[in-house]
Amino acid sequence: MTSALEDAIDVAESDRILQRLATGEEEPVxxxxxxxxxxxxxxxxxxxxxxxxxxxxxxxxxLSDGYLSQLESGTRTGSTSTVAKLARALRVDMEDLI
Numbered sequence: 001m002t003s004a005l006e007d008a009i010d011v012a013e014s015d016r017i018l019q020r021l022a023t024g025e026e027e028p029v030x031x032x033x034x035x036x037x038x039x040x041x042x043x044x045x046x047x048x049x050x051x052x053x054x055x056x057x058x059x060x061x062x063l064s065d066g067y068l069s070q071l072e073s074g075t076r077t078g079s080t081s082t083v084a085k086l087a088r089a090l091r092v093d094m095e096d097l098i
Contacts, residue, residue, distance in 0.1 A: 041072050042097050042098075043068075046096065047090060050091070057090075061088075071086075
């Protein structure tokens with residue numbers, strides 16, 4: 001009985017994911033990007049995946065190029081406000097950048 005319940009939960013979760021993909025609430029992310037997110041700074045990975053230069057991103061949210069570079073290299077951490085701006089500009093959740 002536990003197995004049947006687990007299967008039903010898995011199917012329901014799959015249906016929710018497919019629905020979110022269909023409505024645009026979720027986006028499919030290529031496996032190579034997922035691999036990079038596990039090993040590299042997520043700000044850089046998402047920026048490059050979106051096809052945005054470091055300068056373009058910095059200007060769009062009012063940061064200096066140097067500060068954004070430091071965020072991407074991990075030598076500085078951004079404030080909650082800065083991370084929120086980055087997340088909006090990169091079209092991801094804040095949690096995706098932490």
